[in-house]
Amino acid sequence: MVDHAIQLCSVSRRYGSGDSAVTALDQVSLCFPVGTFTAVMGPSGSGKSSLLQCAAGLDRPTSGSVTLGGVELTKLTETRLTLLRRERIGFVFQTFNLLPALTAEQNVALPLRLAGRRPSRAGVREALRQVGLGDRARHRPHEMSGGQQQRVALARALITRPAVLFADEPTGALDSCTSREVLGLLRGMVDRDGQTIVMVTHDPVAASHADRVVFLVDGRVNGELVAASADNIAARMTELEAVPC
Template sequence: MSSDAAVRLDGVRKVYGRGGRGVVALDGVSVEFPVGTFTAVMGPSGSGKSTLLHCAAGLDRPTSGSVVLDGQELVQLREKKLTALRRDRIGFVFQGFNLLPALTVRQNVTLPLRLAGKRVPRPAVDAALARVGLADRVNHRPGELSGGQQQRVAIARALITQPAVIFADEPTGALDTRTSREVLRLLRETVRQAGQTVVMVTHDPVAASYADRVLFLADGKLVGELRQPTADAVAERMTHLGAWAAEPAGATR
């Protein structure tokens, strides 16, 4: 793996089911996610976007191939060590926020540390909450916050362990346009200012335009990438990609 890669997939193939009924979700994907970069992953429905994220994050084991994250080969890890690595070295941000409603903002943010049996450094927690603009909401519960504020809590929680990489799965899918932009700017800032690595699955060309590059998937394969993307360029590529994905097998362009 390149020394500047936070995550690397090499020949990753994922098949659900067996025999003639098996469905190929990923078909020999090889890609690196360099340290300190923001990558968006896009593709038509069923293209393998979520499967790629799940395999890269150790949430799902590939049928074959290699996944190396933070210098560790995930495929070879036993479940206990894989769980510890996900807890300690990976941050997750999901569309549904996944906050515990009975806990305060501070308690939700510190949950990964407490589950790991680690000391909770108050200055680090205060700094994380200040970074996401919630220093005055530490004792509120999720039900007292807006959707955008809840997602910012989730980002602070993802950052608190200083992970090797943050995986974001449609992080703005449940938010309005203005709030979505705030969350995307926050993710962008964690890359530029803190050198964080972010991998984001999205269907939104505007969201993808906040990334350094966009990877495009179709039928479980990487079919292109776009660097320094604009929303218009991403939308145009997706239009062509949709047409390409709809062609019969064996068709050429």
């Protein structure tokens, strides 16, 4: 039996009510196996961000269920859901969201402090070393490049050893060379450490680093590609964007 890190069963998310209601997700069922890298793509307004937010417990579905490691998120209280996110889910965003007054090691240690845990300095330094920043522990964000700041954000997301790492356009603010470095890090985390990663992206090159690419259109799953090249992914996106409304 395949071990799934995240399962979505008939998940719908609607915003508003009556005639003005908008359906962002429409009966989406997906599984994300442990130790795999999945990219989520689709045209603008297809529901990518809503999917990530519901899967990560940042937003509650209107209907359906989301299960993380056997725990159904939709049944948790807000307090329990917050604790679960802190302990079992990591987040990386396009904007690095580092605190400018803190050093790299202080930014990395922050999730542990917020969870009431005493961070190990050796553990924090090891997390930075794993993303290639062992010599930047005492530098503040303004003293680092965008790529280095995103690496700090990655180390911060991984310091709690999350079951799933969610990445929302993690290379959107980076140049192509730095993007490849960050994507190589993500790929290595899957291959070397068995990390589960779900990444929303609009970039076929970024998506080609994933094991599979899931496509959304109008809030519904519209197929997937496995071990696809950037050219094949781009061609599929062109087809989806050409479909008339």
